[in-house]
Amino acid sequence: MNRTLTRLPDWTLLYVVLLTVAYFLLTHEGLYALDDYYYARYAHQLLTGTFYLAPDPQGLLHDPLKERYLIFGPVAGLFALFGFNIISATLWPLLATLGCAGLIWRLYRRREPVVASGAMLLLGLHYFTLNLTNYLYPDNILMFWCLAGAATLLRGREPGRRAVWWGAGFALLSFAALLSKETIAYYLPFYVGVLGLDAAQRQHSRFWLTALSTGALLLAGYLGFYQYVTHDALYRIHLIEHTNEYLKDGNFLAGNRAALLARVTWQPLSFFVGAGMGLLLVLAGGAVGRSSGPAVTRQATSDRWFWLVLAGITLLLYWVGSTSLSQYNPITLLPRMTTPLLPPLALAAGFGLKRLTKRAGRPAVVAGLALLLMAAWLRSALSVVYAGPGLFLLLLGLGTWLRRWPARLAPGTPALAAGTVLVLALALAIRPVYFMRKPSVSEHFAQARLIRQHLQAPARGTVLVDDYLIGNYDFTYGFRVPAGLRYRRYWARDSVRLVPGEHAWLLLNRATLSNDELTRKLIRYSPDSVLSWYPRRQLVAQDGRVELYEVELSSK
Numbered sequence: 072m073n074r075t076l077t078r079l080p081d082w083t084l085l086y087v088v089l090l091t092v093a094y095f096l097l098t099h100e101g102l103y104a105l106d107d108y109y110y111a112r113y114a115h116q117l118l119t120g121t122f123y124l125a126p127d128p129q130g131l132l133h134d135p136l137k138e139r140y141l142i143f144g145p146v147a148g149l150f151a152l153f154g155f156n157i158i159s160a161t162l163w164p165l166l167a168t169l170g171c172a173g174l175i176w177r178l179y180r181r182r183e184p185v186v187a188s189g190a191m192l193l194l195g196l197h198y199f200t201l202n203l204t205n206y207l208y209p210d211n212i213l214m215f216w217c218l219a220g221a222a223t224l225l226r227g228r229e230p231g232r233r234a235v236w237w238g239a240g241f242a243l244l245s246f247a248a249l250l251s252k253e254t255i256a257y258y259l260p261f262y263v264g265v266l267g268l269d270a271a272q273r274q275h276s277r278f279w280l281t282a283l284s285t286g287a288l289l290l291a292g293y294l295g296f297y298q299y300v301t302h303d304a305l306y307r308i309h310l311i312e313h314t315n316e317y318l319k320d321g322n323f324l325a326g327n328r329a330a331l332l333a334r335v336t337w338q339p340l341s342f343f344v345g346a347g348m349g350l351l352l353v354l355a356g357g358a359v360g361r362s363s364g365p366a367v368t369r370q371a372t373s374d375r376w377f378w379l380v381l382a383g384i385t386l387l388l389y390w391v392g393s394t395s396l397s398q399y400n401p402i403t404l405l406p407r408m409t410t411p412l413l414p415p416l417a418l419a420a421g422f423g424l425k426r427l428t429k430r431a432g433r434p435a436v437v438a439g440l441a442l443l444l445m446a447a448w449l450r451s452a453l454s455v456v457y458a459g460p461g462l463f464l465l466l467l468g469l470g471t472w473l474r475r476w477p478a479r480l481a482p483g484t485p486a487l488a489a490g491t492v493l494v495l496a497l498a499l500a501i502r503p504v505y506f507m508r509k510p511s512v513s514e515h516f517a518q519a520r521l522i523r524q525h526l527q528a529p530a531r532g533t534v535l536v537d538d539y540l541i542g543n544y545d546f547t548y549g550f551r552v553p554a555g556l557r558y559r560r561y562w563a564r565d566s567v568r569l570v571p572g573e574h575a576w577l578l579l580n581r582a583t584l585s586n587d588e589l590t591r592k593l594i595r596y597s598p599d600s601v602l603s604w605y606p607r608r609q610l611v612a613q614d615g616r617v618e619l620y621e622v623e624l625s626s627k
Contacts, residue, residue, distance in 0.1 A: 101515025
């Protein structure tokens, strides 16, 4: 194999890892929402021995996040190793994201170097893959388990493998996914289909007997555990159904029936294009069809169809499937919900990219035009992600019909494959680099520094904060707020009562109070209006856009 191609996956992996780590460090905004706060709190409880499992005694809505042990369990270990802070809290999603790139590299760096490079770029530099690295959400962690499990199913059934070990590994990885997030269930129809096909052909019996027996033992232990703790072996399923019942006013057969037709027809396509996944869909479409030529192996064809069918079934379930067994409630169209779909789709797209660089001509023209149409339809900053590769593929397709097209860049040459990967790498890096250069929208680290420096024991009194920080201020203290300090909302200023020796502070985070996501729903005041409520104030410290004042209250 040409040296250019053999080294291409190595350089691609290095590029993806460096850009991912840079994005993690330069765009980190601290806590984002309730999810990462709760997972961090459960990890802290696990580490300190205060975590307990028990059903809600009143049968009310219970937090389903508490059942995802492989989200906060590893975080507890990271807290023990690196201390309690937001970086150690989010290392697990970062490692899972990098692990996906490493798995693809390991799978195809020698067998299919163009596929490996394309898939690593399409998955690793997809904006929302990067965006989820620095929040303690389950999605990228689940993505890692999904990819690892599917890869184990693919490789473990190959001739010459130790089928028993691979079968057990497949069951363990699928169980790990279940302990991370429930949407691993979207892979189940594909797994059942592969099992049925193998059974019909009487193949891979040792792999499946081991996988099924190991899975049965794990599932029996899991259900037995819930039976012991909650007296309900199916507690987790009932919890999900209870959550869906609680939220039924927004589902598509009760409170939102008018939106059902749009949700199962054009909305998913619009969502995928708007989320930047149109590039993956177009390239995966290029992988459909028969392969020809002496260089095409039976193994490559088998792998290509494995990822295509898995991506197709998962895509169909996202399009029309339901998150509930008792009512029809399609999954919310949010980018972070698509992470199980991304690995097979990216690998299918990698095979499509390889085919386009080998054939060019009409397929490349069609793919290029499709991407340019998406760019024109969006007419936003995201259009550049489609326009760059679209123009390149269109030029590639038309160029093969030109007499003066350089021979070194002819279809099937290593130089053309490397050039295509380079164009893809540059186009996908534009959006992440843009966000890496933007100022912080939360000033989490500046705010945490001020709290650590000035609002610690032996200080005593009340700290007045905004409606966002009031829900998670104890995170900065490692969930152990000094006994002498109380936190209250700005608007509670008239009800604050101080005793001799106590002080009142105003913590003003101008980034938070100007954050569009918060001001639309939660925060209804500006920094100037807050300051007007506290005319008797003295600046104590300032760090960036965060200010700490000592204030005098009328009730003092």
